[in-house]
Amino acid sequence: MFIEMEQLRSRLNKFDLLENYLDNGEKGEFVAFFRELFTVEVPLFSEEEGRWCELELFSRLSAFFLSYINRRRLLEELDSSTIQAEKMLSPDEHAGWNEMIDYFCELGAVLADYNGQQQIERTHEMIAKVHDYIHQFLHEELSLTKLAELVYLSPPYFSRLYKQMTGQGLLSYINKTRINKAKLLLKTTDRKIHEIASEIGLESAPYFTRLFRKRTGFTPQEYRDSSKSW
Structure with missing residues (x-):
């Protein structure tokens, strides 16, 4: 599957949709949309051009996930071995394009799953509060x-x-x-x-x-x- 450079850049502007899936704990939807945006089956460009494109994509994905984790103070809530911060911060930790995409996709799945569990817990707490009020x-x-x-x-x-x-x-x-x-x-x-x-x-x-x-x-x-x- 070939995608042009400008088409790829346009897909990088859809992080707001990815963020909504993360916030709502919609792991399946996040993974499906992320794969649709960034999975490729063959090299995109020449070796040199492809490397620069890979670096650009890495920098955008890294900044997106780093900002998301920091803004929501999730670093202390999640297992550091799951996040693997070195892979989020260094492109040299990935053997190639597909391995990089796999890592960020799995990271997003972890974040969405965590948010989903938190929402369930908050909902149970809300229901318990309402039940207490009803009884009282x-x-x-x-x-x-x-x-x-x-x-x-x-x-x-x-x-x-x-x-x-x-x-x-x-x-x-x-x-x-x-x-x-x-x-x-x-x-x-x-x-x-x-x-x-x-x-x-x-x-x-x-x-x-x-x-x-x-x-x-x-x-x-x-x-x-x-x-x-x-």
Whole structure:
């Protein structure tokens, strides 16, 4: 596959797209696009011209990855043997064009994979924060907007993210938590049905009864009565 010098230079201007893939933890997309941009199967130019082209490409790739790692303070987070800094800083560490491309491609894959794992961990932390809030303020109105504000996300995005990570909708989790709390109160207290409804954040006792029956197969009173015989 032959590509002209100017075409190669135009591809060097697409680092912003590569950076987006890295930031989003999209390892597969990064590798595919990087290979599309820079993999060659045969020498591009004469030996001398090819060497200068290789040096130009190396300097641009080296600067891109070095800047990326420094700006995001990743050097201390990643295994130095994985980064192999000498290969990032010296073109003489590579036997040729393809070996150089392989190194930078693998480096990008490592960075994207790390970012992806960090995003997952941050998402789990956000979900845990929201769950804690739900349990603490179950008696209050728990709107999607209010919960999304806790983790500084838009309501639609947080709703999609929550379902993607947990396999259930946010409202489903809230209702399950409310019913579990109601079960406990029905078994351990003599509070009236409408008082329990209010305590779990449902002002309407009839709605609480419908929701409880839907979730358990019993009305709240039937559940209370049956629990006394356990």
